Amino acid sequence: MHLSTILAVPLLAGAVSAAVGGPGSQVEQQTRAAAAAAAPVIVPGNYIVEFADGHDTDEFYRTIAANASRKMDLNFKLFRGASIQFHAANETSASDATEQLAALPAVKRMWPVRQYHIPEHTRHWAGDDTSLEKEGNSETARRAAEDTFSTHVMTQVDQLRAKGITGKGVRVAVVDTGVDFLHPALGGCFGPGCLVSFGYDLVGDAYTGSNKPVASNNPPMDCNGHGTHVSGILAAQAGSNTFGVTGAAPGVELGMFRVFGCAGNVNDDVLIAAFNRAYEAGADVITSSVGGSSGWPDEAWAVATARIVANGVPCTLSAGNEGSNGQFYASAAADGEGVVSVASVDNTLAPTLFTKASYVVQDAAKVNTSFGFTAGSPANWSGVSLPLWAATFDTNSQTDLCDPLPASTKNLTGNIVLVRRGTCLFTIKAQNALARGAQYVIVYNNAPGTLQVDVSAVPGIKGMAMVTPEQGAAWIAALARNETVLVSMTDPTTAPKVLSNLNNTLTGGFVSSYSSWGPTFDVDVKPQFSAPGGQILSTYPRAQGSYAVLSGTSMACPLVAGVYALLIEARPDLRSNPAALAALLSSTAQPNLYNDGTSRKSVGRLAPVSQQGGGLVQVYDAAYATTLLSESSLSFNDSDHHVAVRNFTITNHGRTSVVYTLSHVGAATAYTFLAGSDITPAQFPLTLEVVDAIASLNYTTSDNNSGSDGTTITIPAGQRRVVQVSAEPPAGLDATRLPVYSGYVAINGSDGSSLSLPYLGVVGSLRSLTVLDPVQTYLSKVSLSRANASVTTPPSTARVAPNTLFVLPLRLPPGQQNLTETQQVAVVTANRTTSLVQANLNLVMGSAFIRADLVPIKLCPAPPTTTSSSSSAATSTAAATPSIQDILGYKTFGSIQNFPVYYMSRDTFNATWDGGMADGTYAPPGLYKIVFHALHIFGDPAQPSDYDIVETDPFRIRYLDLPSVLSPSTSKKMLRRQRISECP
Ligand SMILES: *[C@@H]1O[C@H](CO)[C@@H](O)[C@H](O)[C@H]1NC(C)=O
Numbered sequence: 001m002h003l004s005t006i007l008a009v010p011l012l013a014g015a016v017s018a019a020v021g022g023p024g025s026q027v028e029q030q031t032r033a034a035a036a037a038a039a040p041v042i043v044p045g046n047y048i049v050e051f052a053d054g055h056d057t058d059e060f061y062r063t064i065a066a067n068a069s070r071k072m073d074l075n076f077k078l079f080r081g082a083s084i085q086f087h088a089a090n091e092t093s094a095s096d097a098t099e100q101l102a103a104l105p106a107v108k109r110m111w112p113v114r115q116y117h118i119p120e121h122t123r124h125w126a127g128d129d130t131s132l133e134k135e136g137n138s139e140t141a142r143r144a145a146e147d148t149f150s151t152h153v154m155t156q157v158d159q160l161r162a163k164g165i166t167g168k169g170v171r172v173a174v175v176d177t178g179v180d181f182l183h184p185a186l187g188g189c190f191g192p193g194c195l196v197s198f199g200y201d202l203v204g205d206a207y208t209g210s211n212k213p214v215a216s217n218n219p220p221m222d223c224n225g226h227g228t229h230v231s232g233i234l235a236a237q238a239g240s241n242t243f244g245v246t247g248a249a250p251g252v253e254l255g256m257f258r259v260f261g262c263a264g265n266v267n268d269d270v271l272i273a274a275f276n277r278a279y280e281a282g283a284d285v286i287t288s289s290v291g292g293s294s295g296w297p298d299e300a301w302a303v304a305t306a307r308i309v310a311n312g313v314p315c316t317l318s319a320g321n322e323g324s325n326g327q328f329y330a331s332a333a334a335d336g337e338g339v340v341s342v343a344s345v346d347n348t349l350a351p352t353l354f355t356k357a358s359y360v361v362q363d364a365a366k367v368n369t370s371f372g373f374t375a376g377s378p379a380n381w382s383g384v385s386l387p388l389w390a391a392t393f394d395t396n397s398q399t400d401l402c403d404p405l406p407a408s409t410k411n412l413t414g415n416i417v418l419v420r421r422g423t424c425l426f427t428i429k430a431q432n433a434l435a436r437g438a439q440y441v442i443v444y445n446n447a448p449g450t451l452q453v454d455v456s457a458v459p460g461i462k463g464m465a466m467v468t469p470e471q472g473a474a475w476i477a478a479l480a481r482n483e484t485v486l487v488s489m490t491d492p493t494t495a496p497k498v499l500s501n502l503n504n505t506l507t508g509g510f511v512s513s514y515s516s517w518g519p520t521f522d523v524d525v526k527p528q529f530s531a532p533g534g535q536i537l538s539t540y541p542r543a544q545g546s547y548a549v550l551s552g553t554s555m556a557c558p559l560v561a562g563v564y565a566l567l568i569e570a571r572p573d574l575r576s577n578p579a580a581l582a583a584l585l586s587s588t589a590q591p592n593l594y595n596d597g598t599s600r601k602s603v604g605r606l607a608p609v610s611q612q613g614g615g616l617v618q619v620y621d622a623a624y625a626t627t628l629l630s631e632s633s634l635s636f637n638d639s640d641h642h643v644a645v646r647n648f649t650i651t652n653h654g655r656t657s658v659v660y661t662l663s664h665v666g667a668a669t670a671y672t673f674l675a676g677s678d679i680t681p682a683q684f685p686l687t688l689e690v691v692d693a694i695a696s697l698n699y700t701t702s703d704n705n706s707g708s709d710g711t712t713i714t715i716p717a718g719q720r721r722v723v724q725v726s727a728e729p730p731a732g733l734d735a736t737r738l739p740v741y742s743g744y745v746a747i748n749g750s751d752g753s754s755l756s757l758p759y760l761g762v763v764g765s766l767r768s769l770t771v772l773d774p775v776q777t778y779l780s781k782v783s784l785s786r787a788n789a790s791v792t793t794p795p796s797t798a799r800v801a802p803n804t805l806f807v808l809p810l811r812l813p814p815g816q817q818n819l820t821e822t823q824q825v826a827v828v829t830a831n832r833t834t835s836l837v838q839a840n841l842n843l844v845m846g847s848a849f850i851r852a853d854l855v856p857i858k859l860c861p862a863p864p865t866t867t868s869s870s871s872s873a874a875t876s877t878a879a880a881t882p883s884i885q886d887i888l889g890y891k892t893f894g895s896i897q898n899f900p901v902y903y904m905s906r907d908t909f910n911a912t913w914d915g916g917m918a919d920g921t922y923a924p925p926g927l928y929k930i931v932f933h934a935l936h937i938f939g940d941p942a943q944p945s946d947y948d949i950v951e952t953d954p955f956r957i958r959y960l961d962l963p964s965v966l967s968p969s970t971s972k973k974m975l976r977r978q979r980i981s982e983c984p
């Protein structure tokens with residue numbers, strides 16, 4: 001089982017391990033923030049519409065003309081539709097209009113627009129190779145010439161490359177942030193004849209997801225870095241770079257479809273357009289390291305992507321970097337049907353770029369010894385030559401400098417403080433050193449390799465750097481002997497650099513701890529398989545250093561796209577057969593043992609299929625396999641829907657008859673919940689428990705062989721046979737904790753072939769799970785000025801007390817908008833003092849359908865008719881009021897605006913409310929509660945018992961009204977009267 005690489009590997013992406021309780025650092029905190037940002041956001045008032053075939057779309061555009069505008073045409077062979085945006089002034093009637101629109105014959109389907117974040121990844125370092133020392137060069141040049149790039153050795157890419165297979169004639173389209181095609185390792189030009197030969201900029205530099213994308217015919221340049229790194233993993237050209245960076249498939253024709261501006265997000269209308277443009281540009285493979293939590297293959301982007309796959313073009317997408325969220329956290333569009341979701345394993349090497357410096361142990365041999373450091377920020381190390389000082393000589397200290405130093409500590413102005421990484425933030429350690437006068441700090445790592453540490457938030461610190469645990473230990477040993485260690489630092493911007501390929505003996509070859517787990521909510525197997533994504537050296541924009549080591553499933557995905565290109569060159573007959581290509585890669589992939597990324601806790605079992613899919617891809621084996629399976633995985637679903645028998649077909653493409661022996665290799669079973677009473681899935685690896693329990697499989701073959709392990713099937717050359725598999729789930733599991741069992745059907749042929757088919761199933765009932773947390777679902781108050789403030793200062797989500805009064809903004813009904821400029825200013829000013837109701841929902845499991853209905857408890861009497869008619873726009877609440885309807889057993893005013901919502905991921909989400917109802921009316925002033933209905937997984941929308949129901953505390957609403965705004969004295973009086981009135 002591919003354990004040759006259980007050396008010891010530092011998950012330098014220490015970033016990630018710490019996010020789940022490992023050694024603390026800022027990096028870990030950033031990673032946690034990134035995970036929280038993984039949930040795509042629904043963009044209010046924006047919809048993707050798909051047109052039905054052969055219907056008049058003019059009618060559609062006529063119907064929307066008054067209320068909405070066309071944002072983006074999605075006029076493609078495989079997706080004909082548009083995205084539309086309701087006008088701000090009419091947003092309140094958007095939901096109403098959507099119902100009308102959805103009913104038009106021209107409309108096949110409608111989805112709200114979702115916004116995805118710019119891909120998150122951990123950056124270990126970035127730098128160029130110009131000051132790389134010679135000793136590094138010869139090694140890396142040799143590696144490039146022979147392709148001994150570690151990620152290629154891990155995936156057998158090196159073996160196909162040795163046969164001259166480079167992806168020639170295969171068009172691979174990347175959907176990402178753009179590419180620095182002027183980079184010497186990426187061809188240096190754009191267009192026909194160049195490495196980056198096709199593509200399109202769909203958005204322009206200024207696009208943020210919240211403004212209009214401006215497509216252009218300018219080449220898709222990269223101002224972020226992500227897309228350039230991804231492109232290099234796929235196709236970088238060796239030879240021109242001393243780091244020896246080479247892509248998996250440098251012979252491909254690379255296309256870049258740019259969907260991000262320099263910062264910000266992307267909406268899925270742009271993503272759908274990019275994928276379809278790539279398809280129509282003749283791509284043989286489409287890859288995108290973009291995504292967000294979902295788990296629902298029916299979301300717009302996943303549906304559009306699955307359709308491209310169904311039309312013969314494999315699509316590879318990153319599985320997501322939210323491994324810490326545990327099981328059932330699949331991402332869009334990787335979760336689409338037939339779409340390949342790529343998990344990440346850690347590189348066996350940690351390529352680390354060090355700046356060279358030196359030190360002398362003065363009381364010893366006084367030899368000048370060189371060492372390498374990774375500069376942090378700030379990095380004013382030029383000319384700094386000072387003796388080291390350490391607070392403790394304990395190289396296992398967990399809390400070094402986490403507490404202030406005693407007042408008796410000497411003044412550290414004349415020292416560099418050496419401190420061990422761990423537990424508290426780097427800024428805390430720096431602060432504690434600074435408090436005793438220190439200006440320079442070197443951290444030695446508690447995990448292999450180094451990180452770029454940023455303590456620029458601590459003014460007074462002039463230099464920060466990190467060294468390896470080994471270097472730290474050597475210095476501490478000398479200090480403990482009471483020797484003086486004089487360190488002479490160098491300027492990292494000019495000093496020579498060394499690239500060290502440190503062995504990752506802890507996690508190399510194992511699934512990266514950040515890699516997101518499946519399966520989907522309908523128990524489709526995700527991810528499909530894995531590739532190296534942790535600690536990956538690749539190209540980076542020239543302006544940002546030219547090369548960088550990044551970690552993420554974003555880095556695994558393009559390697560798999562390169563693997564597809566090699567496989568298509570090797571097996572051209574399968575060029576337009578995504579299912580066959582996926583089955584080949586899955587059946588030849590190498591599953592690896594479970595590893596929690598921190599302490600090598602092991603149950604001696606393979607990692608669950610919900611984490612690693614088929615395992616690490618082995619493309620040489622896939623290229624020359626003569627036995628093909630019809631499936632890339634099997635799902636036995638949950639206990640309610642247990643599939644008694646799954647079929648798959650074995651085809652023998654060899655020249656002789658082969659006897660295949662079927663057997664079973666179980667993987668570790670992973671509990672979704674820590675305890676049966678939990679409603680939030682366990683975190684990996686902090687609380688997620690895996691146990692040594694496996695299913696028993698039985699096989700029935702067409703030669704009427706039936707039985708368990710050892711069952712055989714004989715298949716003559718050129719023929720195919722069906723195998724039936726049934727799974728008896730492991731006994732003795734706690735079904736209330738929703739264990740996911742999994743493993744591999746091993747298929748070993750008399751011709752030496754050896755394949756494995758991953759399967760999984762769930763013990764317990766997904767339909768009975770709580771999806772909406774009743775405790776963490778509540779209302780908060782958002783002042784309107786904050787609601788419109790920048791997204792960087794999100795409004796408070798503090799729960800309001802029962803019976804809280806919300807004074808909602810003034811609305812101007814149609815026909816009442818003829819105010820003078822002064823009056824308009826008065827309205828805007830007055831509205832700033834109002835608030836919106838914010839619904840906060842905590843979805844602990846995904847829900848395909850969530851209602852929010854307004855239940856009146858007591859309404860205010862109709863407002864007194866105002867006589868102070870100082871303007872023609874006298875009344876403000878002339879709008880129609882909603883009527884009572886019976887919804888799932890509640891007497892309600894119906895759905896509030898922006899609800900219901902569909903296909904929601906397992907995350908928290910918020911929606912603000914200004915009193916508007918989905919039918920375009922406004923709720924009159926009064927006392928209310930909101931009732932949320934969240935449909936269970938596998939639930940029936942018509943069945944009240946299939947919902948989680950959460951009722952909010954009662955709350956009161958009023959509207960600021962026009963007469964009071966225009967007459968300040970009236971305003972105060974009226975508001976006071978409203979507050980003291982009998983009205984609830
Ligand atoms: C809002 O809708 C009304 C009626 O549908 C229409 O007359 C008005 O022009 C719309 N307003 C805007 C800003 O589009």
Ligand SMILES: *[C@@H]1O[C@H](CO)[C@@H](O)[C@H](O)[C@H]1NC(C)=O
Nearest residue numbers: 410411412413434435436437
């Ligand atoms: C340490 O000494 C320097 C200069 O000698 C002085 O500026 C600084 O305030 C001192 N710091 C402490 C914490 O004593």
